[in-house]
Amino acid sequence: MRYVLCSIEHETAYIDLNRPNVLNALNVDMLKELCSCLKEISRNDEVDIVILSGTGPVFSAGGDIKEMLSAANEMPFEPVMELISDIALYFYTMPKLTIAAIHGAAAGLALSIALAADFVLCETDSRLAVNFIEIGLIPDGGGHFMLENRLGAAKAKKIIWDGKVISGAEAAEIGLADRSVMPGTVGKEVEYLIKELQQKPIQAMIKTKKIMADMNRPQLLKTLELEKQGQLKMRRSTDHQEGIAAFLEKRKPVFNRRTKGAFIN
Template sequence: MSLVLFEIKDNVAFIRMNRPEKHNAINRELALEIQARLDDCKKSKEVRCVYFTGVGKSFCSGQDLEEVAKPDAPKVHIILTEHLNPIVRKIRQLDKPVVSAVNGVAAGAGANIAICCDVVIAAQSATFNQAFSKIGLVPDTGGTYILPRLIGFQRALAISLLSEKLTATEAERIGMIYKVLPDEEFVAGSIAIAQTLAKMPTRALEFTKKAFNQSSISSFEEQLHDEENLQQRAVETWDFKEGLQAFLEKRQPVFRGE
C-alpha cells in the first residue's frame, strides 16, 4: 500500500497521506514519500497548485510515537533533520501555492505541517493541537516560528505550554487558519480553492510567496527593495501581459502559469 496517494488533475497535484489506521502519523517511510512527492510538484510544469490532505478521519496526528518507542528507533535529530523539517522546508520553498485541507485531527508535527502551508482550510469538525508538552516534548517542525507569527507570541506560547486543543472555528477566529467549511462542503469547497489558485498567474503567486516569506526577517526598507525586484520579475512574465491585455479588452484573462 502506498503511504501517499498522488495524482495531478486540472493542474492541481493532490498529495494525500495514507495511513488512516494510524491517523496518518508520520514514520520515516511516509516522511520520505511526502518529500519525494513535493519534489515532483516542484519539477512538474503541469502542477500549478498543491492540495495536501489526509485519508480517513484525520489530517495528521504528528510523529509516529510507536516508531520512536522501538529499540532501534531513529535518533531525534534524525527524525527532525531528515524526516519532518524537510517537509515544511519544501512547502515553504515550493514555487507554487500549497493548500492544506485539514479534514480532521491535526496534532503535534501534523498541526505545524498544516499551518505552514499557504492557504489552510479546515473542516468544521477538525481540531488543532500543539500536543508536545503532554508527553514532555518541545514544539517542532517549525511550530515555534510559524505559530507566534500567525496568532501572536503570548497566545502561541500559552497554547503550546498547555497543549490546548482548538476547534477549527476557534483556529479561524484567532487567525491560525484561513477558513472553516461545513463538513458536508469541505472536500468540494477546499478543492475549488486549489483549482482557483491553479488557474491564476503562477509566477506572480510564487513571487508573492517569496515576498511574504522574506518579510519576517526584513526591515521595512529591505522589504520595499524586495518588492521592487519581485515586481520587476512579475512584469516580465507572459501572464502579466495577458492580464493587462484582458483588462484593457474587458475580458477574463487566461493565464498559463508562465
C-alpha cells in the same frame, strides 16, 4: 509510494497522507515519502497548486509515538530531525500555492506541517492540537515559526503551553486557519478555492510568495535548528519520560518530578 499518495491533475498536485489504520500517524517511512513527494512537486514547473490532505477519518494524529518507542524501528535522532526540517522547508518555500485541507484531527507535527501552507482549510468540528507539551516536548517541523507567523509571539506561546484541542471553528476565529466549513465539506471547499485561484494571475501570486519566503527563509532555518537542539534536550528530560509513561499507562502525567534532577544524562 505506500504511505503518501501523490497525483497530478492538470496544474494541481494532490498529496494524501495514507496510513488511515493508524490515523495517518507520521512514522519515518511516511516522512521519507512525504519529503520525496514535496521535493519532486516543488521542481515540477507544470504545477501551480498543491493540496495536502489525509485519507481516512482524520488529516493526521501527528508523530507516531509508538514507533518512536520501538527499539526495532529506532533511528538516530539527528537524521529524523533533518528529514522533518526538509519537509517544513520544502512545503513552506515551494514556488506553488499550497492548501492544507484538514478534516477530523490535525495534531503535533502534522499540524506544524499543515500550518506551512498558504491556505489552511478545516471543518468546524475538526480538532487541532499543538500537543507536544503533553509529553514534555516542544513543537518541531517549524511549529514555532508557523505559529508566530499566524498568531504573533504572545498568542503562539499560549497555544504551545496550553496544548489544548482547538475546534476548527475557533481555529478560523483566531487566525490559526484561514477558513472553516461545515463538517464533511472541506473537499468541496478545496475545489471552490482552486477555481477561485484559477481566476487570478497565479504566477504573480507565486512570485509574491517566493519573495516573502526568501525573506523569511533565514528565520525558518534558524527556528528549525533551535527546535532540533531543544527537542534533543527535552527528550532527555524527566518530564518527557513521565509524559511518555503517562501516555502508555493512559493516565494524566505528573510533571516536575525533580528528585534526581530535571534531565537524564
